[in-house]
Amino acid sequence: MSGRRVAVLGATGLVGREMLLTLEQRNFPVSELVPLASERSEGKKVTFRGEEVTVRAVKEDSFKDVDIALFSAGGKTSKRWAPVAAASGATVVDNSSAWRMDPEVPLIVPEINPGDVKLAEKKGIIANPNCSTIQAVVVLYPLHKAAGLKYINISTYQSVAGTGKAAIESLRDGSKAALAGEGYDEKVYPHGIAFNLLPHIGPFDGEGISEEEWKMVNESRKIMHLPELRVSGITVRVPIFRCHGESVTAQFERPITPDEARAVLSKAPGVVVRDEPKSAEYPLPLDVAGTDDVCVGRIRRDTGLDNALAMWVVGDNLRKGAALNAVQVAELLL
Incomplete structure (x- = not known):
């Protein structure tokens, strides 16, 4: 070559x-x-x-x-x-x-x-x-091929690495100041990120939907060639340095059990299934950081929708993202 x-x-x-x-x-x-x-x-x-x-x-x-x-x-x-x-x-x-x-x-x-x-x-x-879109669709698309994806709701828990080096420094400095009982002037986000959660990634439109949330909607549809796919959710910045977590609810055209989903995802490229919650085995940002695969666990029947599954997805936003x-x-x- x-x-x-x-x-x-x-x-x-x-x-x-x-x-x-x-x-x-x-x-x-x-x-x-x-x-x-x-x-x-x-x-x-x-x-x-x-x-x-x-x-x-x-x-x-x-x-x-x-x-x-x-x-x-x-x-x-x-x-x-x-x-x-x-x-x-x-x-x-x-x-x-x-x-x-x-x-x-x-x-x-x-x-x-x-x-x-x-x-x-x-x-x-x-x-x-977008980094959050990538890790979601890598998991969702194999399930779509198996059961026909109809609707997804995604809540993201996004690390500060998605904002850049200044945000990493801000989290580090803000955490030190908070632990020392000192004040800190946040320079990157609209509010302090240390020991905090910010439901604010990108500007908001007139309906209060953030730019990051629209990315999840529009990019998912384009990548998977599903222009009518219904997508909703919220994107949140969390005080961790690296990796994004996502709580995903997916509704399908046909029934699919958690065991069937695990079997599908265990064969999917770029996906690792870690799903033994009784043994406290599920994806964690500290474990996933620096790795290439998207990890999924806590796969279970959704308690509110028919033909739906809920799951927990973690990926390194600097790597696969x-x-x-x-x-x-x-x-x-x-």
Whole structure:
């Protein structure tokens, strides 16, 4: 297999560094790495395959002869530079929300809709879904194929890593201050995150539905090719450093028992079943952090809906929720 010239825009951020690690761990055929970032990060060093590589400031000619460009630098940056990269001949895999709902841009989770990669020919851009959406649909889609998904309700418990390095520092500093009985000025969230829960991820619309909640609705439908799927829920930021948890209720067209669901999910790619609640065996963020699979447990009959199951889903938002999914998409391009 011939090597590819791979650019990573946002190489110094949490997800960018995780992308570099994932490329290395999966032995992606990188002939040359081009780490890119804003001007303020120019000259910094990142490590790839045991060697330090100098970060360059992104410019008009940064993507010359680049085959694949992995973006993790925010929606505004992506809108500016993804078309430039694509015009230079690169295929962009973008981790921001900038392109996800563009009808000419595929939104891909490789375990679900790998065939949509062909749609990238239109704009040269592939969108990486929202982290919470990815881990939910990886579990839900195999069950949909077995019993016909009709409705889902998802409550998320999202770590501060989803906001970036500043949020991790804020949680750490706020926790120290709270334990010391001292005050703390929260700089990242609208309220202090330490020892707190914030039902507020992204701006609210006129109905009080948050941007993150709409992502769960619209992206789930697009990825699974279920435009009429009913989706509801709430997204909550919680004071943990890494991994997202989700309480998921799924209603189906046909009956499906918890045992049948476990059998289906035990064979599903990218899914691990941990479901022995009587032995206190269920997915935990501390166990899942740094791993690639989405873990599911507490699978049980829902007590309020017919033909419905409830379950608990945990995934590493920096791995499968971002970097790993992007690299898997890049592997499809090979």
